[in-house]
Amino acid sequence: MKRFFKSINVRELLLPLGQLIMFSLGSAVVLSAIVLVLALMLDKTAIGMAVTERFNASLFTYTLINLPQVLIDGLTIGFVYAAVALGYTMVYGVLEFINFAHSEIFAVGAFVGVEILIALETAGVLSRVSLGMAFGILILAIFAGMFAAGALAVTVERVAYRPLRGAPRLVPLISAIGVSFLLQDLIRLVEGLTTGQFNRIFPTFGNFDERLIFGEVGLGATTITMGISIKSIIVIVGAVLMLVGLNYLVNATKVGKAIRAVAQDRPTASLMGIDVNRIISLTFLVGGLLGGAAGVLYALKFTRIDPFVGFFPGLKAFTAAVMGGIGNLTGALLGGIVLGMLETFAGSYMGVFTMGAAGTEYKDIFAFTILILVLIFRPQGLMGENVSQKA
């Protein structure tokens, strides 16, 4: 037992945790500073007046008081994006192609998890479980989603990508898009045939919908309660565990070393006695596991899923991976957190800063504008140095 603990590389456990905290704090501080400065600048203009008239408080106070909630929301969705982005970035790392079917693998994970919970609910189990059991069942559903998604990812690689290994790079990309559509319609078909409708609702059980209240702050005539819902905490904790675990796997284990070797130079790795096909399958498995778990967590947080549920999170996670530097694990974490934060900040404050002219619906403009700027001035992504190692 002691030897087991000794064999754990503590540094590799703490480092990604430190990075996560740093990225979260960093993006939080930068974005908060930007909105607060903007709020100060606009306070005395017509925009500030409009806010004062509506809320009986200055624009600066309004911004400040809303900040904690916005940060929590941004962080929650950011971690989900990061977990999905890792799937894109790992596959890109070893195969140099973008697995567009990853968003459907995410959706399949969500569906398997939710269907199990719905089955338990129909059987009457969910309504009379204790709190501990509720968490147990949730974890069971997350694992089920993970394994289904992982198995699917490996199958997709074996069937649709491996036969195209030597082909030009565009070919597996097209294949991936095809698989994406196929899986979407398969979910639709299976759900349509078995349940008659294909939008599913995450059952209500346990205390996941409850909120921990930190306190109340007055804003003009109204008060704002600050708090975090239990499910947001579950999403954040789950995602952090996965991200740390993955980092440990890749950076501190023998298998991880093999993955990195394959990513650097496939022929040489195989000369060193590494079974390249096995490692590639493994990469897909790990990416799928993460994607599936993220899918169930996403369903937990946002309640409703449909066969197209993977599309937007998938697109955003891909964006996050590119923003951070595709092929780079740390970059995917950073990209996911930054994107989630940006989106939530833009959505929450745009309406106020533009006097309601451009509301929440335009939040994606910001995220993608930043993506374009990053690609223009730093085409390799925010942390993309590792890519240049590739032959």
Next chain:
Amino acid sequence: MNKRLFVLLSALIIASMVLTACGGGSGSAAKTIKIATQSPLSGDMSVVGVDIKRGAEMGLEQMGAALTEMGFKVELAPFDDQGNPDTGVANAKQIVSDPAILCVVGHYNSGVQIPSSEEYHNAGLANVSPANTNPKVTTRGYLEVNRIVGRDDVQGVVGADFAFEQGMTSAFVVHDKTAYGQGIAEFFRQEAEAKGMKVLGFEGTEEKANFDALLSPILAANPDVVYFGGMYGQAAILFKQAREKGYMGMFLSDDGFDSSDAAKIGGQALLDGKGTYYSTVSGPASVYPGTAKFITDFKTKYSSDPQPFAAQGYDSAGICLKAIEAAAKAKNGEMPTRGEVAQAIRALKDYPGITGTITFNSIGDPVVAKYFVIKVGSTDPALWPTNPIDQTLDIAPPAP
């Protein structure tokens, strides 16, 4: 060998052509009349869409006899518009190209009905809408387009008046950016402002899952009432997430919210705080005097309670059949043309439907329509039809 195969194939082709010709001949003798339905049969809104189709199906079964006696064969041709304008228009093109279709019972979503009915209008094909409430459905003044329910420029006003009567002084309005949702939200806002309520925000969103960003300004504004113009799939999730973040005011929505799935999604969140209300143009089937038999028949046939608008689907089909019958009688039992059917629908006086007595005005609105404000009373989807009715109003449409 090849030559023999060729001869054999040609013989087969000729034989099949002769057979098809015969088939066509015998078909026209039976004089088939089809009534098409268009509603979302798959996807988010299928719960309601399927029951519109079922209502029409039952209408055909129970009221098709008069036409059968005249020697016609009456069939239902159901189409799935998926709640999507593109699919609706594509279906509409297919519908107008089938000469046997004389009437369309159709559409759940105004945003789908409006472009699709352009096709019906071009082909002169009659359309009776069981559920579309956007004013534009009828204000284009097409002879072919009729509806048997109320309008959003009244329904939005009913919603705003209700909120005002409940002592609400501020509102935050959200809509789904469709012709229907945005339309009704605008009418709500106008009336609310006219009554002196403070409208703290007006936002459109296509988001289906993550409402976090939208909720920040709502929570900051802390309005007395959050109004959603759109469908239950989005509304119930928005309401649930708002409660989770601690909003305790009232939720108010429109007839798009009227589906038992809303209770399934929203659950306890709909009952907490000041509760959830919705205005609608279609009360639960049980409030209409003539629907007792319809509900029992529906339960026997489909073993489930009818969703909102099922009874309207039944009545729409009934109006189609009645008009076709009248038009056919006027031609001594000949097959009527589409134009004659459309005119016959507009000419119907006091049609005794199960949801009320229906007469159309010059643009196809019913001369008096019913509006309801209903409170969500239970988290159990099975109890949705028993939601308590807060207000019932009979209002005539604005003058055309």
